[in-house]
Amino acid sequence: MDLQEKHITLPILKRVKIRGYRSLDKLPGKILNATIKQVGYKYYVSVCVEEEKEEVIYTEQRAIGIDIGIKHMVVTSDKTYYENPEFLKKYERRIQGYQQELSRKEKGSKNYEKTLRKLEELYRKLKNARKKYLEEVVSKIMKKKEIIITEKLKVKEMLCKNNNPKSVRKNISNVMFQKILQTLEYKCKWSSKIFHQISTYYPSSQICSECGYKDLAMKDYGIRKYECPACGIQLERDYNASRNILEEGLRELSLA
Numbered sequence: 001m002d003l004q005e006k007h008i009t010l011p012i013l014k015r016v017k018i019r020g021y022r023s024l025d026k027l028p029g030k031i032l033n034a035t036i037k038q039v040g041y042k043y044y045v046s047v048c049v050e051e052e053k054e055e056v057i058y059t060e061q062r063a064i065g066i067d068i069g070i071k072h073m074v075v076t077s078d079k080t081y082y083e084n085p086e087f088l089k090k091y092e093r094r095i096q097g098y099q100q101e102l103s104r105k106e107k108g109s110k111n112y113e114k115t116l117r118k119l120e121e122l123y124r125k126l127k128n129a130r131k132k133y134l135e136e137v138v139s140k141i142m143k144k145k146e147i148i149i150t151e152k153l154k155v156k157e158m159l160c161k162n163n164n165p166k167s168v169r170k171n172i173s174n175v176m177f178q179k180i181l182q183t184l185e186y187k188c189k190w191s192s193k194i195f196h197q198i199s200t201y202y203p204s205s206q207i208c209s210e211c212g213y214k215d216l217a218m219k220d221y222g223i224r225k226y227e228c229p230a231c232g233i234q235l236e237r238d239y240n241a242s243r244n245i246l247e248e249g250l251r252e253l254s255l256a
């Protein structure tokens, strides 16, 4: 099979021109077999290859901790912040607006239906834009490490009522959080990386990632900086949490 010359050599048919192959110079690994399928006037050939995977050695240095939150969308233990971009926020604000408009309209009326359609269209756009953006973020994170450690979403934070604008905002965030986790898990699975979620009850925001002191005052989400009463270190709240998530994950995986 020669992808650069756009040909495949098959038994009986010999050298056949191909198009629409994956953008690879050559197939990785040994070709095991090829299957030809006819759909209408088109012929498809799928080639099964056996690929030798480089064995990954999982060590502490190859791990990264990830904190997901409202203030900063994603913070990693190597101190990188990935924010919710402005173009997504714009969709979210418009959705909030339409949701409010909808709540003032009579259910079933023409205007109600019209707004509802606009709202659905916006949700669809948000979904697509978010998917693309999250894949970019996840790719960036995954390029760095082989072990991805995150938290499970807390059930309490997931529960919220519909309709009021605050809840709409929260719902959108929750969907975002779930999408980030799903994308990470999915991509890890396909690239033989480890995806690990630490226990829901681990107080990642309350512990000092430097000395291990536990500060209950940090339960207050409004406190944005961890100022350790024991060792004196000052760290941004979510960054401190990401370092704790990494440590706890390594401990649970018996790598620390």
Ligand SMILES: [Zn+2]
Residues within 6 Å of the ligand: 208, 209, 210, 211, 212, 213, 228, 229, 230, 231, 232, 233
């Ligand atoms: Zn400390």
